[in-house]
Amino acid sequence: MWITVNTNDTHEEILHVSRSNSLQVCLVKTGTSIPFINTLELRPLVDDIYPTESSSLNYYFRAYFSDSSRNVEYPDDVYDRIWRPLSPNKEWALLTTNLQVNTSNGYDLPQRVMAKAVTPVNASTTTLEIPWTLKPPTSLFYVYLHFAELQTLQANETREFDVTMNGNVTHASYSPKFLKMQTAFSRAPKQCDGGKCLLQLVKTSRSTLPPLINAIEIFTVIDFSQLETHEDEVVAIKNIQSTYGLSRINWQGDPCVPKKFLWDGLNCNNSDVLMPPTITSLNLSSSGLTGIIALTIQNLTKLQELDLSNNNLTGGVPEFLADMKSLLVINLRGNNLSGIVPQKLLEKKMLKLNIEGNPKLHCTVGLCVNKDGEGGKQKNSITIPIVASVAAVVALIVALVIFYVIRKKAPLNDEGISSEPTIMTKNKKFTYSEVITMTNNFQKILGKGGFGTVYYGSVNSKTQVAVKMLSHSSSQGYKQFKAEVELLLRVHHKNLVGLVGYCEEGDKLALIYEYMANGDLDGHMSGKRGGAILNWGTRLKIAVESAQGLEYLHNYCEPVMVHRDVKTTNILLNEDFDTKLADFGLSRSFPIEGETHVSTVVAGTIGYLDPEYYRTNWLTEKSDVYSFGIVLLVLITNQPVIEQNRQKSHIAEWVGAMLTKGDIKSITDPNLHGDYDTSTVWKAVELAMSCLNPASVTRPTMSQVVVELKECLASESSRGGESPSREVIMTFGTEVNPTAR
Known part of the structure; x- marks a missing residue:
């Protein structure tokens, strides 16, 4: 809930942090009158102004000090804020200047606002007070105070004061800067007893002049504690709505939130306030559906019940329904479906399938009774039972006994994993003497890392390989070696480095990979390898292929895998600059179906490490998304991830600060010499910053990134050569103004 509108003439304003690419503003009828709206305006703001702990802000009060009755707004205010004049009372004196005030601190207030200020009439007055009353009285609020010294102070003059809120000092011994705007605020919300608030600017003992203030803004807190429905789910249900031309009156806004306005026919899982809601039940019974069963239904990945009964659906029963892991109930009763029910669907355990009333639909003999036009009857539903033979039960018991014996023999580490396991395969295993031969006694070093040294080699004098030997001083050790071998033995994708083999002989441990002639991405971006600068098209190709490798790990591995150490040194390039992800020693899986995260000791590389994972120890696929966002920024900027001599040491903070200038050239690698489509760079920057969202649930998936x-x-491939840079297409700061009202 944002606001209740109860007059015919009202203007409301909110500073809202959007968690997705879409925004729904809903007007809901509360009485007998019908909701209406005249205008809805959106204005983008830079990220580093109006900071809060987590909430959105509702406009309460905004004023500058003037004896004029005129509001100050666009075009004077580039963010289209409306500044209302607050006339000085008899105890205040108005200060003005005709000189230019430097207002470029991000908030960018208009000159007409900052060129005026109030101060006590009597220079000996110690306190300037501004009171207000909040409704409701329990409201939390933020206050933003804007200061600039407008008088030229003499050598013996000082203006210094404390800022206090209801008697508590929030800023001590503050002195405004001459003709330079500064903004004071608190990152934590405030609350006033009974809603009665008092701001005081209190002159310090060493000050010769009374306090002053130029402008003030007050916002109350709106706590949108319920996350929006998962973006993929929203896209899926809207595609279903479009496919079938559904015009249900309440299918507007967010499908699951708030619960009171849940879309008709849906049930959602809203139980975990830290996770976006997902759709668990879809009932489109008697909805006049025609055509085939829509393929987009499969994108509702958490769906447990699907009811499409009593419609006029045609075509066959699609096999993708059997692949929906959560689906337990399917009701297709009373349609005009035809063909044979897929065997895979009939064999799915504990699935309740109702296909009554589809005379052209047939089932496999023995699993249901077909209606063949000659008086045969069709069962109302089919429940596929779990059947276990005695032999299967015996086999299971034996397997458990063996597991228990092995588990007792092997000591366990702190994560419950045997500290000295062996890799359960004989394939692709080399002896240490064969490793010596293939590397020509470790003659040529390709590189060094946390695991150990990487050597050049060849198998049978034909296949080039890279041999990574475990160093005895390695901090990674056998556990990571085992994890990488077992992953690469079962995972195969064109954008994941291939494992030729491994060596496990006493303390001699080696991983033998396919050879990547052009080394790692870091070498090319840093210039260590020499050679030509990677052009923008090649960088985008590398980004796409790296993302595809991660997408495979996240979506198509069984179980799902998280890489945990995505960085430029783990992105390898072959002779054709085809890209492959490498180094899976820190990878972790999600072995339990439906698991959204694992709690694990933090691992990764500083700078690339997801801050939410670092803070909570909760690992999800979105941790890889964060790391990939850093890789994408490196590809765009060619800047170090951490640079202490930079004004903002971390690359994400630096890019965020540079974006406030609205100049893409200040961000993009100068070695590209402007040879790129500006719109694709902007899009890549936006995508990277969305990957770096502090809240993992609001980051895109790797499929969306791809x-x-x-x-x-x-777009870059179709450009066909150099093109002049176009004007900035996003509003980040003062250089680009918003469209006029």
Whole structure:
């Protein structure tokens, strides 16, 4: 809930942190009158102004001090804020200047606002007070105070004061800067007893002049504690709505939130306030549906019940329904479906399938009774039972006994994993003497890392390989070696480095990979390898292929894998600059179906490490998304991830600060010499910053990242050479003004 509108003439304003690419503003009828709206305006703000702990802000009061009755607004205010004049009372004196005030601190207040200030009439007055009353009285609020010294102070003059809120000092011994705007605020919300608030600017003992203030803003807190429905789910249900032309009156806004306005026919899982709601039940019974069963239904990945009964659906029963892991109930009763029910669907355990009333639909003999047009009857539903033979039960018991014996023999580490396991395969295993032969006694070093040294080699004098030997001083050790071997023995994808083999002989441990002639991405970006600068098209290709490798780990591995150490040194390039992800020693899986995270000791590389994972120890696929966002920024900027001599040491903070200038050239690698489509760079920057969102649930999935990057690559590929940079297409700061009202 944002606001209740109860007059015919009202203007409301909110500073809202959007968690997705879409925004729904809903007007809900509360009485007998019908909701209406005249205008809805959106204005983008830079990220580092109006900071809060987590909430959105509702406008309460905004004023500057003037004896004029005129509001100050656009175009004087680039963010289209409306500044209302607050006339000085008999105890205040108005200060003005005709000189230019430097207002470029991000808040960018208009000159007409900052060129005026109030101060006590009597220079000996110690306190300037501004009271207000909040409704409701329990409201939390933020106050933003804007200061600039407008008088030229003499050598013996000082203006210094404390800022206090209801008697508590929030800023001590503050002196405004001459003709330079500064903004004072608190990152934590405040609350006043009974809603009665008093701001005091109190002159310090060493000050010769009374306090002053130029402008003030007050916002109350709106706590949108319920996360929006998962973005993928919203896209899926809207595609279903479009496919079937559904015009249900309440299918507007967010499908699951708030619960009071849940879309008709949906049930959602809202139990975990830290996770976005997902759709668990879809009932489109008697909805006049025609055509086939829509493929987009499969994108409701948490769906447990699907009811499409009593419609006029045609075509066959699609096999993708059997692949929906959470689906337990399917009701297709009373349609005009035809063909044979897929065997895979009939064999799915504990699935309740109702296909009554589809005379052209047939089942496999023995699993249901077919209606064949000659008086045969069809069962109302089919429940597929779990059947276990005695032999299977015996086999299971034996397996458990063996597991228990092995588990007792092997000591366990702190994560419950045997500290000295062996890799359960004989394939691709080399002896240490064979490793010596293939590397020509470790003659040529390709590189060094946390695991150990990487050597050049060849198998049978034909296949080039890279041999990574475990160093005895390595901090990673056998556990990571085992994890990487077992992952690469079962995972195969064109954008994941291939494992030729491994060596496990006493303390001699080696991983033998396919050879990547062009080394790692870091070498090319840093210039260590020499050679030509990677052009923008090649960088986008590298980004797409790296993202595809991660997408495979996240979506198509069984169980799902998280890489945990995505960085430029783990992105390898072959002779054709085809890209492959490498180094899976820190990878972790999600072995339990439906698990959203694992709690684990933090691992990764400083600078690339997801701060939410670092803070909570909760690992999800979105941790890789964060790390990939850093890689994407490196590809765009060619800047170090951590640079202490930079004004903002971390690359994400630096890019965020540079974006406030609205100049893409200040961000993009100067070695590209402007040879890129500006719109694709902007899109890549936006995508990278969305990957770096502090809240993991609001980051895109790797599938979404792949789609966005492919669009960038297609646009760049169609450019056909150099093109002049276009004007900035996003509003980040004062250089680009918003459209006029």
